[in-house]
Amino acid sequence: MTEIVKIKEQIKKSDKITIVSHCHPDGDALGSQIALALGLEQLGMEVTMINKDPVPQTYRFLKNWELIKPHDENTGPSALMIFLDCATLDRVGYPVENIVGSNSVVINIDHHISNTNFGHLNWVEPSAAATAELIYDLLGLLHVKIDKDIATALYTGISTDTGSFLYENTTATTHLVVSDLINRGADVGLVRLNYYENINISKINLLKYILNNLKFCSDNKICWAAIKQYDFASSGATDQDTEGLINYLKNISGVEVAIIFREMAPEQVKVSFRSKKWADVNLVAEKFGGGGHPRASGCTVNEDLDKAISSVLRVVMESVT
Ligand SMILES: [Mn+2]
Structure with missing residues (x-):
């Protein structure tokens, strides 16, 4: 079984899942996190989204951004923890033992070549332009319907991590994925107006x-x-x-x-x-x-x-x- 299939199986076995992205989150961290959460909720799962830092103003157009919260000491760790766009566990900004339980299964989905494979299951794809590209594949495998909100979140991750499709990490696959996302309703104008044309003084x-x-x-x-x-x-x-x-x-x-x-x-x-x-x-x-x-x-x-x-x-x- 490939790692992505193992990850799919592990997710399908779970009903409560926590998704964590790296501190000082960027568009890929937040877009991937929100898209995966929306997808898993569609499958009837209960999802918690954690980030140590506040969602920057320029990403507050993403669906459910306000549900991304710092770790709550009173909430125990989920049995399944999914880390997105984190090259190392330290990137979440919390001491690991504070958020991961001793029995938690840790899934690590990322595209940084420097990733340390810190999870029980590690899907690290340095050729992917963004973690959001991997989430697109995972949602497909899980038979999630990519709606307008998911498409916009994934588009945000890919657009921002590729410098609007200019950087060397941009591939034909990137454009194919984005073409599909736009067909499914990704709101390109919303991303442009909130992120690219919204620079504060x-x-x-x-x-x-x-x-x-x-x-x-x-x-x-x-x-x-x-x-x-x-x-x-x-x-x-x-x-x-x-x-x-x-x-x-x-x-x-x-x-x-x-x-x-x-x-x-x-x-x-x-x-x-x-x-x-x-x-x-x-x-x-x-x-x-x-x-x-x-x-x-x-x-x-x-x-x-x-x-x-x-x-x-x-x-x-x-x-x-
Ligand atoms: Mn990224």
């Missing part, structure tokens, strides 16, 4: 700061910017607002690797990486305990900002020579 202020403070090295093959705590405060932006800004750096001609450093606390620096054609930024992030995909990855460095910048740049510079 503080994010634009942060973008202005970043563009004014770009740094280049390695013959301009590397472009980077650092956001200090002070810059967050003065722009009024939050860490959520950094989502997507790195693409402005990557899109510059001649740049192969783009990096954004975010100072979250005095000795805690989050680093995001993107590469354009050939540099493997998953390998770079892994050197600092992070990971992701060859063209998009991230890590956290527990050093002060200047030190973090120099240790990361040293590794990236090696990777582009």
